[in-house]
Amino acid sequence: MFDNLFNSYNFRSPNFRRKMYILAQGISRYNISKKAVLNETICFPKISEQKQIGKLIKLMNSLLSLQQRKLELENKLKKQIAFYLYSFTLTPNFKHIEVKNKKLGDIVNISNGIMGDSQKKSGNFKLTRIETISNGKIDLSRTGYIDQVSDEKKFLEVGDILYSNINSLTHIGKNAIVKEKHLPLVHGINLFRLHITNNQITPNYLHGLLNLPKYKWWVKSHANPAVNQASINKTELSSLVIKYPDLDIQNQINNINYSFAQYWDIQYSKKESLCQLKQFLLQNLFI
Template structure:
């Protein structure tokens, strides 16, 4: 049977297929911009090679799903092709290629990177889509768009969900709406964003260095506290023997509270603490988060220590100063003396304790540490009077580290500012757009005419 003759579309018909209908456009853009389906910006989209690989570092380098980190390729996380003779010409990246994570957690799916000249030679590995753009889209411009909130929403709206991960296939990705302007404006936007981001990254680096120094100093102070160095003068003054420090398992020091709150019986509004509300000793647990809880929770009282048993909250804990209820993923420890509670709460910050909790947590998807594991931990405790003295000294010495919270808030503001800059950039609001320049629609017509 003869094949049906394919109907040849006119340029205008092709253009209408490429452009996003007005009612489907995510937001308004300048008149010389246009919304285009990603499919019409691509020369090629493909998955990577399935050639066997290892991590011996002796043969051709190949990207893996974990190679894509922080909008670039982390060469500490790449693989190596076992048999280089199996590599085909089409398997190699070229400068300007975009790679996109299309099988990952919901937080990471859709993340991308641009392949730059200094990364080559490099082989395209499986589970990462490779996008090769046509001549009307700058690779850096496109990659910056993939860092916007609008792009992320578009990805999330299209993903296929599974138990532990999500995915987006080539057809779904190609249907994405992309705002396009002419190449001169694309380059101006790239230059402006990079210039602004350099300044923000410099500020971020300074803050992170300060935080790291604070943390280092804090750990040094805590180490001295729990080895008796902070109270040497106090010990001499009070004629106390160093042998007063005794070894205990934590279960001898506190009681694990398991009192349950049943909303069907008690049915009242209470102070509720979830995992996300636990602060480390840098701050105070949020006591204003009152809510009507609909499932059974654990009760706690003023001066109890709350401890997050679920990773990544194993270093989240604090002494509460009010009564309330908390998530069952939070352990509640009760002490006979408030100074012991504060002492242990400080102790929970020690790297060796955190390491113990991490190494002894269990579970595949959501590792957690049990109350039994924490209760078995051995600790050296001085007499109650020295515990109080250590807590008093730590309260004074670490008071200045409360500014850490302000610095962390500054880091959050930097990330929010970056998002705001990206949002403005792809709305044509950075002040770089020239309305008299050629429209992106005309450029698109030229590409479509070649197809």
Template sequence: MKDNQAKYPQLRFKGFTDPWDQRKLGKMGYTFTGLSGKTKEDFGHGNAKFVTYMNVFSSPVSNSEIVENVEVDSKQHQVEYGDVFFTTSSETPQEVGMSSVWLETAENIYLNSFCFGYHPMVEFDPYYLAFMLRSPVIRKKFMLLAQGISRYNISKNKVMEMLVPVPEIVEQQKIGSFFKQLDDTITLHQRKLAKLKELKQGYLQKLFPKNGSKFPQLRFAGFADDWEQRKLSDIATLNARIGWQNLRTSEFLESGDYMLITGTNFHDGTVDYSTVHYVEKNRYEQDTKIQVENGSILITKDGTLGKVALVQGLNMPATLNAGVFNVKIKDPETIDVDYVYQYLAAPFLMKYANAKSTGGTIKHLNQNILIDFPVLLPRKREQVKLAELLNGLDNTITLHQRKLEKLQELKKGYLQKMFC
């Protein structure tokens, strides 16, 4: 009964009911090796190309542009349309045997020496093959083949013994086309997201004065006043939990009335309240200076330095653990908190933090360094306009990020259910 169930995927297109064959890869094609007999001097020039390891590792369908130069060599095996490439080793068993299908017809294209190739001798829809080999059911089989301790390897002979699902070609084409369209949509959203992030970086370069200037390169109409430079400590208070008050992990609670925020709880400028821990009331009340409220700006001081978040939507008392500064604007009437957040979240602080940090492997951003961080300030009305523009971009970026994540989760679910 169990073997019979394994021949039917959980989710299918309408009109397909036949069981899927389970066939060995080695019975349907042959393997070939990547580049051999080469030295370092042979690469980086020549009229031939080779498909890189990262090209194979990164995507179920190889990118024809991610190739590198090598001299033409008749002794090497030229790859063909529909060939499958497999990585032979990795640092983890989860990443060994990653596959990618080549869908180009150009000549003098070889495979890198850290992968092996597979040429199907039976009819496969190439996109079906690409996504089937990346499906969870097949990836689990590759992980079981991984051998090693510090680095894991697979035997191509063992891979050729692997059983894979082979439906009729018409069903393969339906499945392959479906995943290709889904991947194309994901790629489109990735490009939109990358362009939005580039747009914001461009604005950050032009909306703030550079190299001691008092005027930015790009400005809203109606603003002409000089900008002034102030120290962060002039416009805000900075506080962090001192050593003797540091909390032990045993004091972290899974629920409670007093939230504990750490640097691991925020990313992309926001605090993820679903990941926080809680503390007892006495720990919350221990230091009022690190009690967090809406409008607080948080900056990491240890490990990943200069990571910034603006506290919003907080609906309960909250405090900080070690490793995070609590920054509060002194005079909200003249200084806009959203502007200061955007300025601190820009690359200026990260560059400053990395240059001024102390410590060996684990870096620290001391308070006596951060208080001198220079903040460029226009008048309040211009601060608000700048913050509105950058906040709007952030909201659009977040929206596209969420759409992309939903599509990636959707793909993950389909890969789980559409192969057996």
């Protein structure tokens, strides 16, 4: 009467779990009565349909696993290619490429963030304050708010780089580029704003450069360690010497990285679509 594969997904379906939520009792820890579960009714189709449904969900799980593995491998490939693209111009083997050496403080203006009420979620706030960076992007899920800014120069601009100055040694130095869709914004005290003042380097190239292991190691070695988190000040960060080629090579590298980012986003969207499809099937095939 029952197909085990079908039931394994049936008992994990949203509809069945909702029935179990109702049966759960307790205060700090919830329990479900065996008798109550055995008295619960379930609906199921004939055995031939059960087998087809079980095989379908199993296939969806296989596709999701393969897509996740593909994303992991492509992410590694993207990082390796990015490392090569930024590193090859900085090695002695490429003497025909002119490389400039500059202190970071000579090409960017580094400014501190603004304090505000991170708990303020409603009221007469005007600006969102960025608090954290996640996976190389501005994290809009954890923000604070302020009512006003006395100096308009503190507004973030497109192309600015937000740089994590206080965090664990593993995460200090994370950075992200401000994009137009994120404006208007200001940044919190745990982030530096790097505003490029030198027209010989592009924001995207500097963003990739700062993520090279050699520069991350430099920041960690010059950070002030603490019990819970490390920090680096503006003076130390300004003294970081970076190397970069001319704008033409920078733009070629930026275009390659952009193509890889677009491809990765497409693959990630495929994974999200598969997750939504699986959820739809679990919701509608098991009632």
